[in-house]
Amino acid sequence: VQLQASGGGLAQAGGSLRLSCAVTGRTFDNYAGGWYRQGPGKEREFVAAIGWSGALRYYADSVKGRFAISRDNDKNTFYLQMNSLKPEDTAVYYCAGDPELRTFRKGPQGEGVNDWGRGTLVTVSS
Numbered sequence: 001v002q003l004q005a006s007g008g009g010l011a012q013a014g015g016s017l018r019l020s021c022a023v024t025g026r027t028f029d030n031y032a033g034g035w036y037r038q039g040p041g042k043e044r045e046f047v048a049a050i051g052w053s054g055a056l057r058y059y060a061d062s063v064k065g066r067f068a069i070s071r072d073n074d075k076n077t078f079y080l081q082m083n084s085l086k087p088e089d090t091a092v093y094y095c096a097g098d099p100e101l102r103t104f105r106k107g108p109q110g111e112g113v114n115d116w117g118r119g120t121l122v123t124v125s126s
Contacts, residue, residue: 001025003117005095010123011085019080021095021117032101033071033078036110037091038119047093048080049104056101063089085124092119 007019021033034049048069049058057069068081078095097115098104106112 001097001115003095003097003115005093005117005120008093008120008122010125013085013087013124013126015085015124016081016083017085017122018082019093019095019120019122021078021080021097023076023078023097028076029073031097031099032104033069034096034098034104034110034113035069035078035080035093036096037089037093037122039088039091042091044094044109046104046108046110049101050078051101058101058105082122085122087124087126090122090124092121094119 002024004022011017030052032051035047036044037047038044046060047063050069050071054071066084070079095117096110096113098113103112
């Protein structure tokens, strides 16, 4: 399985970015996805996760109401729409996948999550 994240870059505070995570090498319809991030000098933390159909979605409190996770099962891709960005959102963002959505709720740093992509850097300037 390969996960390829893209869409990072530089944004101003209050701005928006959309991250994409293309998945290859396995059936996508029964594959849950999520996003984690690691800011400068910080531990990796959970951001959002989505279930197979997209009906179930979970968010970290710090991004609720600002970020939205989604998926396109025709394109085998997860997305993270990030709005109202803040400087504290600056981090390397990692997409991750696992057959079970509940795995994303087991550990704050993604412990046990099966598959990981390389990160994409998001920098938010004030």
